[in-house]
Amino acid sequence: MIQVVRNLTLAVIFMAVPWLAVAEENAEKGEEGFTAYVEQIKQEALADGYKAETLETAFAGVQFYQRSVKADRNQPEFKLTLDTYLPRAVPEWKAKKAVEMYEQHRELLEKIGSEYGVQPRFIVALWGIETNFGSFTGGMDVISALTTMAYEGRREAFFKKELWHALTIVEEGHIPIEQMKGSWAGAMGQAQFMPSSFMSYAVDYDGDGRKDIWGSQGDVFASAANYLKSVGWRDDVTWGRQVQLPEEFDTELASLNVKKPLSEWQELGVRRYDGGDLPQRDDIEASVVIPDDKQGRVFLAYNNYDALMRWNRSHYFVAAVGYLSDRIRFPR
Structure with missing residues (x-):
């Protein structure tokens, strides 16, 4: 009876969320289904204009990465602050x-x-x-990682788009396929660009083609x-700063969508972390960000905070980059 209930529950979930059914079906097919999927991908790419030689090179050593699927599905079991x-x-x-x-x-x-x-x-x-x-x-083959994630089915359209960009990178000769390594999700190189970011922002600075x-x-x-x-970086301001909030601060104002001049935040009782007044600059608008709660760290986020959020939409990531940049600026 438990198994029947479980199957019925899964069926209801799958009807409501179609990708779950696809992901479950592909997981059951395993590597055998993956091989057929690779052939399908190659035919689609060929029809989209990629050279047969590029596809043979790119998919010559392609493999199914169970590790990528697990990493994508697993969530942390503990709460970070x-x-x-x-x-x-x-x-x-x-x-x-x-x-x-x-x-x-x-x-x-x-x-x-x-x-x-x-x-x-x-x-x-x-x-x-x-x-x-x-x-x-990351030491994972980017083509394999992206193909695995597309095959898994939960975000097939997204990862197929990234895979197509990766094939363009191969076709344009930016990196030998055996050196095209990255993370389980296909983020590449020392900048950890996804292929779409590579196509939009990567630079041949040393001029070697x-x-x-x-x-x-x-x-x-x-x-x-x-x-x-x-994405709008300004080199005349920093990323933000840790601040103190008054006890009566309205937390509904704590949002990147709410931007005020520093003078207005000063009037609302926001102060530097050491208790001092905020900088007197009328050309800076900022937002208050509370990653955890009012008892935790609170930041006044400047324009560059938003730019870093475009890189990785995580307040923790931005805080880490900002903190490390401050440690470089003011080494102990």
């Missing part, structure tokens, strides 16, 4: 290494920062948070800077 997340994302050794890497690449970073209007410390901070300064970019976000430091830094510039 910003106070527990930040020490993990930015341990002391990473803050020190960020300063070292900034100094090591200072000339290149300052040149790129000047050209794109992005403070170099933010380029280094993104590099550090995303891939530990290029040392952990390839946009190499895997191995060219100039391409990596310039691509990150180009992304930020393209």
Whole structure:
């Protein structure tokens, strides 16, 4: 009876959410179904104008990544807060290494920062948070990861679009297929760009004819800077700052959709974390962001906070990048 109820429940869920039925069916088919799916993908790509040679090269070693499916479906079983997340994302050794890497690449970073209007410390901070300064970019074959996620079915349209962009990258010769490595979801290289972001923002900064976000430091830094510039980055302001709220603060005002001049936040009782007045700049509008609750960390988010949210729509991610950039600016 329990099994009957379970099957009936699943049937109702599947009727309400069609992708669940597809995902369950594909999971049961396993690798045998994946092989047939790959052939289907190749025929679709061929019909869309991709060269047969490109497809043979790209899919020659394609494989089903059960790890990608598990990573996509599994959710954390414990609740993080910003106070527990930040020490993990930015341990002391990473803050020190960020300063070292900034100094090591200072000339290149300052040149790129000047050209794109992005403070170099933010380029280094993104590099550090995303891939530990290029040392952990993910070792999974990007074509396999994207094809697996499309086959899994939950977000097939999204991952097929990314797969098509990845095939374009292969066809344009930016990276040999055996070096096209990334995360379980297909995020690539030291910048961890999805293929669509690569197509929109990657830069051939060193002028060798390839946009190499895997191995060219100039391409990596310039691509990150180009992304930020393209989504509205300002190099005359920082990302935000931690602040104190008055006891009576209306938390309905805490939203990136609510923007006020700093003078208005000052009038509403918002203060620097040390209790001092907010900066006296009429050209800056900001939002109040409360990632956890009023007892946790609270930020006044400037324009660049929004830009970082375009990179990764997570307040924790933005706080980690911002915090690391501050540690580069003010090393201890």
